[in-house]
Amino acid sequence: MKNLYEGYCEGTSTKLVREEFGDIKVYTHNVKSLLNKATGFIAAYDFTLNPYRGCQYGCSYCYAAAFSPDPNMRQDWGKWVIIKENAAEILEKELDKWREKNPHQPPTIYMSSVTDPYQPIESKYQLTRRLLEVMLDYRPTLVIQTRSPIITRDIEILQRFQRLRINMSIPTGSELVRKDFEPRSPSIKSRLNAIAKIKQNIHPLKGFLPKISITITPLLPTFPDNEVAFIDKLKIADRVVIQDFHPSHNRSLVASTREEVQNIKQKYAWWYDKQQLSYMRFKEILMTRLPGVEIKEGKDGFGYD
């Protein structure tokens, strides 16, 4: 039976509705499978893993909105989330199967491709945390893509992964720009602090230091006054990844940037009127000021190694 989400569809199956979280509608759902074959930008991985459907951060440029289960929910991207309630149990079964078939080859997993695994509701449901606990036994190569300081809650588990890369998403160095493009997301400062906290709290003799990327994807404008100070702070990472907005004609990405962002971009004509130049100039400053950091572009930046 097709799931119906109360508030979005007529003829509701209200048992799917659990509660509201802030102004977010929360639904729960039991899934039949969790791991998906990785494609597009991250095709080098065996699987993508999304603990949730929907994302409370609701960034204006998010291409994942295209995967909403209902057209109205696409419109309301950021205002609903579906918890995959039985995810831990399903993950264990799927990883058991993988191990049976590939006893000497741990899987490579990218978490997450179309949601943030550490969006605010994770602080209450701890679903991502439970998935990490399941994964540990299978020794995967794991990449966690997030923009949330909530990840620091799990340091004690994270340090037990031998092959972990954390991709912290920070698309701009200007708080004003962040507030325009992604007003519900954590501050830039809190994301940088989260990375510092992770690095400081993992003792190399007690755990494994994760690799750290800062993903400036898509590269949003940074005001000239903030540029140098921001870029200097990126020394905390071992890799910085930049990428332009997803072009709508590129089918390998399945979906393109949301239309909503076009209006916001108009406010930043000083950057977008010469977008290619702005990109190249920013890249050049990165390369000049971060000699010890790997600077990668687009798909190349999303691999584990």
Ligand code: SF4
């Ligand atoms: S945090 Fe990521 S998945 Fe969530 S809305 Fe923003 S871009 Fe989309």
